[in-house]
Amino acid sequence: MTIEVLQPGIQTTVQDYPGRVGLMSRGFFPAGAMDHLALRLGNALVGNEPGDAALEVALGKAKLRFDRAAVVALTGATVEATVDGEPVPSWQAVEVPAGGELRLGIAKGPGFRVYIAVAGGIDVPEVFGARATYTMGALGGVEGRALRKGDVLPVGEPRRASRGSLDQSRLPAYVNEWDLEVVPGPHASEEFLAEEDVALLFTRQWTVDRNSNRTGIRLDAQRLTWARSNGGIAGGHPSNILDNGYPVGGINLNGDTPVILGPDGPTSGGFVVVAVVAHASMWKLGQMRPGADKITLRPVSVEQAQALADEQNALVEEVRAA
């Protein structure tokens, strides 16, 4: 079975979860779904394994044709969608007849990325162990790039029949003002940050810069006091350190500009990392609207962050088993 791309939207890519793990020392961040929760839930609804490859559609506005009957689920940002002109709901499995056309309108928000999971999963070849598109390295997905009109995507054999749906009360909350759970980063210590810097970083509200994408979410420039006057031999600015590995979701202070590292971000660099997004909350990065949404950073402990992940995994498992 195949899907033909009639209209690709502004950036539609094949993504999976957890992406390419084990290649950080070679300069690869994992790539994979920017909203890993929506991808996993979508897959669970159509009877796939939670990490199977699906489509990530930034801002919606896409049109696909299915050559054979298929079961799909739309998750992520709210969007008006039709199959052959008939409206279809999100967050539940829906059938597309052979030759049917799935059309997505524009995702007006809250939320930014729509996911289309298809029973059987998108069956592009694995590259370095994953199907996820990594545009920075031009690999994975379809030729390492966003989809174009006329691309034809192979779909795998459905693993099992599924007609899942997700109760409204269980849906992740999509908002325009986000609370983002973060764990202290390696440089959240008095050697680097002044006390008032900590207060500022974790109390003010930040705006998601319009130059935000899968490599990272840029926040507003903010001059800090800093505990030291410069970066010593690593560079003149106190945010500079001798280059080290970055965690996925790390919030680095790039000079005066905080950047939250997304799934296509750089694996290392020479800026302090003051906080790290809890893995369970990484999905929110995928739903933040560039140039519009606001964020408040909410500190949690490692244990609290891991408890959030356990809760989230349990939800995915429950939907998958239903």
Add this chain to the structure above:
Amino acid sequence: MQQSAVTVKGWADIPPAVLGRREHDDGKPSITYRSAGDRYLLVEYGPMEFDLTLNFYVHSVEAKLEEVGLDGLVETSPGFRSMLVSYDAATVKPTDLVRELDAVHDDLPGVDGLVLPSRLFRLPACFDDSQSRQAVERYARSIRPDAPNCVNDNNIDYTLQYNGLRDLDELVEHVTATDLWTGFIGFFPGLPFMFPVDPRHVLFAPKYNPTRTWTAEGAIGLGGPCYSIYPVESPGGYQLIGRTLPIFDPQQRNPIFAEDPIMVKPGDRIRFHQVSEDELLDTFARVHTGEYEYQVEDGTLDVAAHLAWSAQHREEAEEWARIRDSAAAVTEVP
């Protein structure tokens, strides 16, 4: 905003980032273990100084971890004097992992006796090239018009000023007079972080503030004491000084990429030689047609021999450092 750190909700109850420290002993550097989110630890070696022996030690730890394999350790990502350790939270607690890493460090010898495998690549480079100028011009126009490092739409003038160098020729002399040691790979696929082996030719440069959004493939950058080659078109924060050949090709268009699309490995050395931009672009094209043969030799780096040789040139290196540092002290930082 008159608030103290303790008023941040939740922050005060969270354990500090530093999970443990040990002092240096027996030819081994000091170690700091830092928490880095809910799935990572950052292990730092020695003080924040440009000391290649710290990186040699990182290479030896990396090799040891590959050999022993710790439960719950997913992957490691080395830096210049550090190692980011990714762990599976369902298998291991960070405090237990710190204990296990500490035991690995106990078992390792100091750096003096290390002999590390190290190939030598000889790469053509053109300096002050048009693509780098274009990247700087684009940045100065659209991101930060008043950036002191981008005066005259290039980073060369600033790099000269920051290091107290007369002209481009003197810069090229320093860059091409030393092997560059690949401390680690990171940022984007296959990007080598390279450090001058000869202490008489160390240059420094502050990084961009904020960073660039575009850099050409093959661009050579300098940030802190570190050189990089950009393997793909990407953002970047290093001062751009020139351009060399492709070092990453997922399409594997040249035999050098046949086994691995990433050319440079940690521990490899790079030696640049100057060519014109026309010659470089011609060679660039011949890389893609598969005609160009990369110049590479097998070899090793003997740490004891390197230290003895460096000691012989200490005075000269210190004199150069004084000149360089006094120029840096009076140069504006971005």
